[in-house]
Amino acid sequence: MDLFLQQVFNGIMFGSTYAIVALGLTLVMGILNIPNFAHGHLYMLGGYLLFFFGSTIGLGYWFGLIVSVAAMGVVGVLMERIVYRPLNDQPHINAFIAAVGSLLFLESFALVVWGSQGLRIPNPYPQMIEIMGITTSIQRLLVIIGAVLLIAGLHLFMKKTILGATIEAVAQNREGAMLTGINVNRVSAMTFAISAGTAAVAASLLSPIFMLSPSMGAILGMKAFVIVILGGMGSIPGAIFGGYLLGLIEALGGGYLSAAYKDVFAFGALILILSIKPTGLFGQKEV
Amino acid sequence: MLKLTQVHTDISGMQIIHNVSLEIKQGEFVALLGSNGAGKTTMFRTIAGVLKPNTGSIEFNGTPIHRLPVHRIVEQGLVLCPQGRQLFPHLTVEKNLRLGAYPLRGNKIRIQKNLDRVYELFPILKERSQQQAGTFSGGEQQMLAIARALMSEPQMLLLDEPSVGLAPLIVQQMADVISNINHEMDTTIFLSEQNANMALNITDRGYVLESGACVLSGDCNQLKNDEMVRKAYIGA
Numbered sequence: 001m002d003l004f005l006q007q008v009f010n011g012i013m014f015g016s017t018y019a020i021v022a023l024g025l026t027l028v029m030g031i032l033n034i035p036n037f038a039h040g041h042l043y044m045l046g047g048y049l050l051f052f053f054g055s056t057i058g059l060g061y062w063f064g065l066i067v068s069v070a071a072m073g074v075v076g077v078l079m080e081r082i083v084y085r086p087l088n089d090q091p092h093i094n095a096f097i098a099a100v101g102s103l104l105f106l107e108s109f110a111l112v113v114w115g116s117q118g119l120r121i122p123n124p125y126p127q128m129i130e131i132m133g134i135t136t137s138i139q140r141l142l143v144i145i146g147a148v149l150l151i152a153g154l155h156l157f158m159k160k161t162i163l164g165a166t167i168e169a170v171a172q173n174r175e176g177a178m179l180t181g182i183n184v185n186r187v188s189a190m191t192f193a194i195s196a197g198t199a200a201v202a203a204s205l206l207s208p209i210f211m212l213s214p215s216m217g218a219i220l221g222m223k224a225f226v227i228v229i230l231g232g233m234g235s236i237p238g239a240i241f242g243g244y245l246l247g248l249i250e251a252l253g254g255g256y257l258s259a260a261y262k263d264v265f266a267f268g269a270l271i272l273i274l275s276i277k278p279t280g281l282f283g284q285k286e287v
Numbered sequence: 288m289l290k291l292t293q294v295h296t297d298i299s300g301m302q303i304i305h306n307v308s309l310e311i312k313q314g315e316f317v318a319l320l321g322s323n324g325a326g327k328t329t330m331f332r333t334i335a336g337v338l339k340p341n342t343g344s345i346e347f348n349g350t351p352i353h354r355l356p357v358h359r360i361v362e363q364g365l366v367l368c369p370q371g372r373q374l375f376p377h378l379t380v381e382k383n384l385r386l387g388a389y390p391l392r393g394n395k396i397r398i399q400k401n402l403d404r405v406y407e408l409f410p411i412l413k414e415r416s417q418q419q420a421g422t423f424s425g426g427e428q429q430m431l432a433i434a435r436a437l438m439s440e441p442q443m444l445l446l447d448e449p450s451v452g453l454a455p456l457i458v459q460q461m462a463d464v465i466s467n468i469n470h471e472m473d474t475t476i477f478l479s480e481q482n483a484n485m486a487l488n489i490t491d492r493g494y495v496l497e498s499g500a501c502v503l504s505g506d507c508n509q510l511k512n513d514e515m516v517r518k519a520y521i522g523a
Contacts (some may be wrong), residue, residue: 172378173374176375177386181439183356
């Protein structure tokens, strides 16, 4: 029983990260109509910026986190402006190629600046606590709580404010949004800022527990795609639910069967779910 | 209020609108007639800024608008209610309407007033305010599209074929509501229609568009009695 609870806890922790990253990916996908392949790499860069501001410059964990999230918001805006906006009226394949280009750029950038060696961010809360028979560090608990707060905040923003509603409006009908007086370019930039900023939050929460490496974005980016497809393209609840589901599948599969195969469980679940429900768990039919 | 001077618009290299000049004054109710493919939608999309004219100028209240992005034209009070409606299918009716008032954002009192006004105009929208727009029938979607366009208190409304695909009875209701918007809310309306009969009964005057060129214009009685219009658009 203890093992089970421990694995569920780990699953929820990884799921929290997956949910945030997939949420950011799904938001931008609604706006661009293509997946931003570089999204996982924004996550990676967010982790390195925390290392830079928090450790190298010495702002400490919390100030470093705030500054790196803000900086990633700016990176998101720049990415929209420089990489994707000029391709707005071009065939989708161009944006695909641009996405792959940005991914390679970001990974090489991290490699050149910080090297290929894994870096460690000092864990601000390494103390262990015990709840309901689960032993965990406070930082791990913080990942879960931080994710819940972030997702709830984003939900309120999207549902309760008119600015948040413009994101859904542009995703559902770009021209319709223009005709109601929405500045579609500004909404795209804002969505990219949110997407990159939330990826940085996820990275900042998790990176004191795991090492930073330039390649960590690629794996996470791939998983975020799995989640977005699993949850249903463009569905926000799907991305959140899918994120936690994938975290749990990996943790339980890894804990009980074999940790070496945890990615097999993740992608196996994807194939299984899509063969039963091709639109994904929360996929909406076109109306 | 709206003035087009020698406007030409191309779509992927094909000239769709040829040398159109026209003028609409404040408070007028004007029809744009033409058969399918005559260029009515392209002309409206050009005026609204979705497409840019290759040459020529478009002025609204004396300011050139043909280089402005769509949202800036909306802010000036010129709103297109597009063909195909362009609603937000997965948002509720009320969200769609509130987004229509985006240029007034922050002004809660005015938004609420406009919401009440369009609910009064289209009571069915009030009944179904929490329903997703995509679940509506064609007629209801058209009402929602017009209501959404009215939410920002436009000075001038471009209505692109509001009767298309609607049952004859609904077309008549729609015509009444549109006249109402022109007379009581003092909104200038430019209405494009294939249904010349309906359009000429409610508007003051009209233009006839053929193959992207303006071939005829005049007041409605004149157009109704014109041999060519009768043959081509009224079928009598």
